[in-house]
Each structure stands twice: as structure tokens, then as C-alpha cells.
Amino acid sequence: MSSPLTLPATKAARPRTALVAVGAALIAATYLYLVLVQPAEIAEGIGGTSSLITLFGFLGGGALLVAGILPSLSTSSLVLMPLGIALNIAIGQTAGSLGLQIYLDAIGTVLVAVLAGPAAGAATGALSNAIWGLFNPLALPFAAGAALIGLLAGTAARYGMFRRVYLAPVAGLVVGAFGGLVAAPVAAFMFGAAGTVGTNALVAAFRAVGDSLLVAATKQGLTSDTIDKLVVFTLVALLAYALPRRSRAQFPFLRRYRVLAGRTGSAIGR
Amino acid sequence: MxxxxxxxxxxxxxxxxxxxxxxxxxxxxxxxxxxxxxxxxxxxxxxxxxxxxxxxxxxxxxxxxxxxxxxxxxxxxxxxxxxxxxxxxxxxxxxxxxxxxxxxxxxxxxxxxxxxxxxxxxxxxxSTLTHRGWNRRLVFVVGSAVGLLPHVAERSRQITRAQQARGLVVGGSVPSRVRGLLMVSVPLVTGLLIDAAERTQLLEARGFSSPGPRTSYLPDTDxxxxxxxxxxxxxxxxxxxxxxxxxxxxx
Structure with a gap:
């Protein structure tokens, strides 16, 4: 459907695996370092070095991921990405200003991941937070977590978690748990776990019981993120099934892995 | 000023x-x-x-x-x-x-x-990123996302108004809120996807995926x-x- 008119169809370049691997390793190393080494330091109340490491590790890792993934994407996935990013920012900004306990800022990422696959989802997540950073710098350090959400959502879609509407919330719950774990050190070391009014009440409750800041932020992340992703995955599943067949037919990922139940435009796509 | x-x-x-x-x-x-x-x-x-x-x-x-x-x-x-x-x-x-x-x-x-x-x-x-030779896919995604943002906001406002004219009530109980959210987001996302499909064909027709140098219409201020x-x-x-x-x- 999207064959170029001026050039013979060229195969999409292979993803630059080395860049992706280095990016992922950097993010994983940053996370492990923050969780294993720093909890002693935060008790004294100073976290400048850990903020710096958080910022560089997660942002740099996200940038490497994007650099590795972008050359391999098809034009139709690439055109989908700005759409997902704009949806993320528009909806996330609204949810944040309403003071909800959940963020809803991953609807676009998950939608792109379901329609175009894990690689496009990961790139959308990372770029989305980078661009959102232009309007709301507080979103910037969460870029790596958003990339992980996109990657996992796409993988879940590839293995059929969106074929039944009732499976999508389950996938959301699991992905949300991972997302919460990754986001917690960012929240704790960059912002002292201060978030919106809603998430703050949760952190305060865990702190009142006597948890350390990282533990309280992790528990809050596990609570908020699982519920948030459960809602987001359900919404995206409902959205994807509500799309007209013509719109679904333009995404080869949907056809190849039979992401959605039913005929998924195979009659048109062939 | x-x-x-x-x-x-x-x-x-x-x-x-x-x-x-x-x-x-x-x-x-x-x-x-x-x-x-x-x-x-x-x-x-x-x-x-x-x-x-x-x-x-x-x-x-x-x-x-x-x-x-x-x-x-x-x-x-x-x-x-x-x-x-x-x-x-x-x-x-x-x-x-x-x-x-x-x-x-x-x-x-x-x-x-x-x-x-x-x-x-x-x-x-x-335009600076183009002149400096950054990855043009990245430049496209960034520029296009920023350009889409006001469009998405405006469109969701219009769809909300249209659905309200058809009897959508914003607020109330949780199920009614969810239904309201879906009534706005389904047409919004569908419309955006159809736009994106058209844009894909337009970009391909203009050789977006072809290799080679690009020209920016804006002068280099760097x-x-x-x-x-x-x-x-x-x-x-x-x-x-x-x-x-x-x-x-x-x-």
C-alpha cells in the first residue's frame, strides 16, 4: 500500500544492534547502580551525583536506543510515531493537571507499539518524553522507562496479548510493574519522589510507615504504574478494535503476527 | 514583542x-x-x-x-x-x-x-538540525510531533463539542466517564491514523526514504x-x- 512511486522498493535497513545493545546495557547498568549503591546516600539527604547519573544514564541510554532503532523503521511506522507522541503529551498533560493518581501518558506509546511493533514503540516512548521535556522538563528523565513500556507493550502484542480484550489488562498489569520499578529511582533521586498531588499521597502514606525514600517511591510506582498501565492497555485494546479496517490494514505488523483477533484486514492487505 | x-x-x-x-x-x-x-x-x-x-x-x-x-x-x-x-x-x-x-x-x-x-x-x-546533517528521520519525527500537538488539541476539542451536540455528557459516574473518553478518543485516533496513512503516501511519493542530501528552505543561522x-x-x-x-x- 505504501510502495514508493519514485524508487524501487528498498528493504528497510537492519536495526543497528550494537547501538541498541549499548543503550539497553547503559540503562540497565544505571538502574542497578542506583538501586544497589545509592540507598545509603539518600538517607543523608544529598543526591546531586545520583541525579547526574540518573539523568545521563537514562537519557544517554534512551538516545542510543533511538539512534539504533530509527534507521530500521518503515515510513508508515515513522509517520505513526509523531501521532503517538502528540497523543501522549496531550493526554498526559491533562491527566497530570487533574491531579489523578495515574498518568495516562503512555496511550500513544502503547498504541504505536500495538500497531507497529516493539521497536517503534520503544522509540516512540523515548522520543515522546524527550519532546515533552520541551514543555515540561520533569518528564525528561523518565525517557528510559517510557522506552521500556513501548518495548514490552509491542512484545505483548506480538505474542497475542491483544487478541482477547480481557488479556490486555493482564499484560498492562505486568508491564506496569516493570515500568514502576524503573521509574522509581528516577522519581526518588531526581525529584525526591515528589510528583502530582495524587501520587504524593501514596508516597506520604508509605513514608509515614517508615519506608526509605527509594522503597516508598518503588511501592508508589508499583501501585500507580500497574493501575495506570492496566487502564492504558484496556483503552488501547478498545481503541484498536474500534478502528476501521482500512486504518488497520496499513500496518504489516498487525497482519504478520495476527495481533488483533478477527480478520485484521488480511483480505485487503494481500 | x-x-x-x-x-x-x-x-x-x-x-x-x-x-x-x-x-x-x-x-x-x-x-x-x-x-x-x-x-x-x-x-x-x-x-x-x-x-x-x-x-x-x-x-x-x-x-x-x-x-x-x-x-x-x-x-x-x-x-x-x-x-x-x-x-x-x-x-x-x-x-x-x-x-x-x-x-x-x-x-x-x-x-x-x-x-x-x-x-x-x-x-x-x-532547519539547524537538517543543516548540521542530523538523522533526517529523527528531524522529521521531532518536527512533525511538535507540529501535530496543537492540531491534536484542537481536533479533540472539536470532537468533544460534536459529541456533546449529540448528547454526550462529560463527567458523572466512572462508566459514563470512560464511555465519554472512548466517544472522543476513537474518532480522534481514527482521524489521525487516516491522516497518517495519507502522509505516508505523500512522503513516499516525494522520495522520503531515498538516500542522498536534503535541502532546507530555511537559511542556516548557525x-x-x-x-x-x-x-x-x-x-x-x-x-x-x-x-x-x-x-x-x-x-
């Missing part, structure tokens, strides 16, 4: 980012406060749209500051100097100090980056001097950070 642009957007964004890095490296409340007073406040005042930027900073950082003080002021189990106590909530000196330190850092972080980002002209940034300055600034901050940590380790 729009501000007369002095530097290239890339230079300004890099300078803002490096300032944030400096604040994180030094990490004392005195330095954070100094940057806030000496850099952020004049930057906002001379930006050409001080009210808009001040409002954006207040909306972004304000709630976070308030909640930071409430959170750490009231619940800081590590604190020993208790100033007041109500039930599970204890006001501790250490908690307030922690809140002040993170709060100031946050204020600088949002202030510096927002001032730089809100004064940057996105078309100029995109200069060799600024390019050198960017490298020097980055090297300077890196050197300072190394020296700072070396001195800190020696002490």
Missing part, C-alpha cells in the same frame, strides 16, 4: 542543559539559588514573553514544590530533630532541609530548561563561531565537573 534572536537554538538549548548539569554537579542550595536569581530570573524577564514563561514555570514546578515540602516536611522517618508532631506526621529539621535542597534544584531544573525551550523557534531548530563555542562550553563543563569531583575526593 518577540525577542530578537541572538544565538542559534542549538546553542541556547545546550547552554541550558549545561547549566542544569553544573547545578547538579555543585549541588549546594547556595549555588542553586544563585543560578535562579542570576540566570533564570533575568532570562525570563528578557525573553520577550515573561508572563507566559513565568506562568508555565509556576504551573510545572509549583505543585511539585508544594508537595515536596508537604511530603518531606511531614514525613521524613530519617529525621532526628523533631520540631512538631501530630500522630504519624512529624515535622523534622532534616526533612525541611531536604525539601529545600531538592525544591531549589527542581526550581532551577524547570526554570532553566523551560525558559530555553519556550523561547526556541522550533522551525529554526529543525555560525562557525557558535559551533566552536558549543564544543568549548561542553568541554568546559566536563573539565569543571572532573575538577570538582577530584577536589571533593581529595578532601
Amino acid at each position: 518577540p525577542r530578537r534572536r541572538v544565538f542559534n537554538p542549538l546553542t541556547e538549548l545546550l547552554a541550558a542543559a549545561l547549566l542544569v548539569v553544573l547545578v547538579l554537579v555543585v549541588n549546594t542550595w547556595q549555588f542553586s539559588l544563585a543560578v535562579l536569581v542570576a540566570a533564570v530570573v533575568p532570562g525570563v524577564l528578557f525573553s520577550g514573553k515573561p508572563r507566559q514563561i513565568a506562568l508555565a514555570i509556576a504551573v510545572t514546578a509549583g505543585p511539585l514544590l508544594v508537595s515536596s515540602f508537604l511530603l518531606h516536611g511531614l514525613f521524613f522517618p530519617e529525621g532526628t530533630t523533631v520540631l512538631a508532631e501530630w500522630g504519624p506526621a512529624r515535622v523534622t529539621a532534616e526533612g525541611l532541609q531536604f525539601a529545600a535542597l531538592t525544591g531549589l534544584r527542581l526550581a532551577v531544573f524547570t526554570g532553566v530548561l523551560l525558559t530555553a525551550a519556550l523561547t526556541v523557534s522550533i522551525p529554526e531548530l529543525v 555560525t562557525a563561531g557558535q559551533r566552536t563555542a558549543r564544543w568549548l562550553m561542553a568541554a568546559g563543563v566536563l573539565g569543571f565537573a572532573c575538577a570538582w569531583y577530584a577536589v571533593g575526593a581529595g578532601r
Whole structure:
């Protein structure tokens, strides 16, 4: 459907695996370092070095991921990405200003991941937070977590978690748990776990019981993120099934892995 | 009155980012406060749209500051100097100090980056990135996402109004809210996807995926001097950070 008119169809370049691997390793190393080494330091109340490491590790890792993934994407996935990013920012900004306990800022990422696959989802997540950073710098350090959400959502879609509407919330719950774990050190070391009014009440409750800041932020992340992703995955599943067949037919990922139940435009796509 | 642009957007964004890095490296409340007073406040005042930027900073950082003080002021189990106590909530000196330190850092972080980002002209940034030979897929995604944002907001407003004219009631119970959300988001996403499909064909027809050099219709506002300055600034901050940590380790 999207064959170029001026050039013979060229195969999409292979993803630059080395860049992706280095990016992922950097993010994983940053996370492990923050969780294993720093909890002693935060008790004294100073976290400048850990903020710096958080910022560089997660942002740099996200940038490497994007650099590795972008050359391999098809034009139709690439055109989908700005759409997902704009949806993320528009909806996330609204949810944040309403003071909800959940963020809803991953609807676009998950939608792109379901329609175009894990690689496009990961790139959308990372770029989305980078661009959102232009309007709301507080979103910037969460870029790596958003990339992980996109990657996992796409993988879940590839293995059929969106074929039944009732499976999508389950996938959301699991992905949300991972997302919460990754986001917690960012929240704790960059912002002292201060978030919106809603998430703050949760952190305060865990702190009142006597948890350390990282533990309280992790528990809050596990609570908020699982519920948030459960809602987001359900919404995206409902959205994807509500799309007209013509719109679904333009995404080869949907056809190849039979992401959605039913005929998924195979009659048109062939 | 729009501000007369002095530097290239890339230079300004890099300078803002490096300032944030400096604040994180030094990490004392005195330095954070100094940057806030000496850099952020004049930057906002001379930006050409001080009210808009001040409002954006207040909306972004304000709630976070308030909640930071409430959170750490009231619940800081590590604190020993208790100033007041109500039930599970204890006001501790250490908690307030922690809140002040993170709060100031946050204020600088949002202030510096927002001032730089809100004064940057996105078309100029995109054209600079093209001239500097950045990955054009990245340039396309960034430019197109920023361009889509107001479009998405406007479109969702129109769809909400249309559905309200058909009897959609916003608010009420949770199921009715969810239904309202779906009634707006399904047409929104469908419309955007159809637009995207058309754009794909238009881009392909114009050789978007073909290799080869690109021409930007906007002139290059970057200069060799600024390019050198960017490298020097980055090297300077890196050197300072190394020296700072070396001195800190020696002490």
C-alpha cells in the first residue's frame, strides 16, 4: 500500500544492534547502580551525583536506543510515531493537571507499539518524553522507562496479548510493574519522589510507615504504574478494535503476527 | 514583542542543559539559588514573553514544590530533630532541609530548561538540525510531533463539542466517564491514523526514504563561531565537573 512511486522498493535497513545493545546495557547498568549503591546516600539527604547519573544514564541510554532503532523503521511506522507522541503529551498533560493518581501518558506509546511493533514503540516512548521535556522538563528523565513500556507493550502484542480484550489488562498489569520499578529511582533521586498531588499521597502514606525514600517511591510506582498501565492497555485494546479496517490494514505488523483477533484486514492487505 | 534572536537554538538549548548539569554537579542550595536569581530570573524577564514563561514555570514546578515540602516536611522517618508532631506526621529539621535542597534544584531544573525551550523557534531548530546533517528521520519525527500537538488539541476539542451536540455528557459516574473518553478518543485516533496513512503516501511519493542530501528552505543561522563555542562550553563543563569531583575526593 505504501510502495514508493519514485524508487524501487528498498528493504528497510537492519536495526543497528550494537547501538541498541549499548543503550539497553547503559540503562540497565544505571538502574542497578542506583538501586544497589545509592540507598545509603539518600538517607543523608544529598543526591546531586545520583541525579547526574540518573539523568545521563537514562537519557544517554534512551538516545542510543533511538539512534539504533530509527534507521530500521518503515515510513508508515515513522509517520505513526509523531501521532503517538502528540497523543501522549496531550493526554498526559491533562491527566497530570487533574491531579489523578495515574498518568495516562503512555496511550500513544502503547498504541504505536500495538500497531507497529516493539521497536517503534520503544522509540516512540523515548522520543515522546524527550519532546515533552520541551514543555515540561520533569518528564525528561523518565525517557528510559517510557522506552521500556513501548518495548514490552509491542512484545505483548506480538505474542497475542491483544487478541482477547480481557488479556490486555493482564499484560498492562505486568508491564506496569516493570515500568514502576524503573521509574522509581528516577522519581526518588531526581525529584525526591515528589510528583502530582495524587501520587504524593501514596508516597506520604508509605513514608509515614517508615519506608526509605527509594522503597516508598518503588511501592508508589508499583501501585500507580500497574493501575495506570492496566487502564492504558484496556483503552488501547478498545481503541484498536474500534478502528476501521482500512486504518488497520496499513500496518504489516498487525497482519504478520495476527495481533488483533478477527480478520485484521488480511483480505485487503494481500 | 518577540525577542530578537541572538544565538542559534542549538546553542541556547545546550547552554541550558549545561547549566542544569553544573547545578547538579555543585549541588549546594547556595549555588542553586544563585543560578535562579542570576540566570533564570533575568532570562525570563528578557525573553520577550515573561508572563507566559513565568506562568508555565509556576504551573510545572509549583505543585511539585508544594508537595515536596508537604511530603518531606511531614514525613521524613530519617529525621532526628523533631520540631512538631501530630500522630504519624512529624515535622523534622532534616526533612525541611531536604525539601529545600531538592525544591531549589527542581526550581532551577524547570526554570532553566523551560525558559530555553519556550523561547526556541522550533522551525529554526529543525532547519539547524537538517543543516548540521542530523538523522533526517529523527528531524522529521521531532518536527512533525511538535507540529501535530496543537492540531491534536484542537481536533479533540472539536470532537468533544460534536459529541456533546449529540448528547454526550462529560463527567458523572466512572462508566459514563470512560464511555465519554472512548466517544472522543476513537474518532480522534481514527482521524489521525487516516491522516497518517495519507502522509505516508505523500512522503513516499516525494522520495522520503531515498538516500542522498536534503535541502532546507530555511537559511542556516548557525555560525562557525557558535559551533566552536558549543564544543568549548561542553568541554568546559566536563573539565569543571572532573575538577570538582577530584577536589571533593581529595578532601
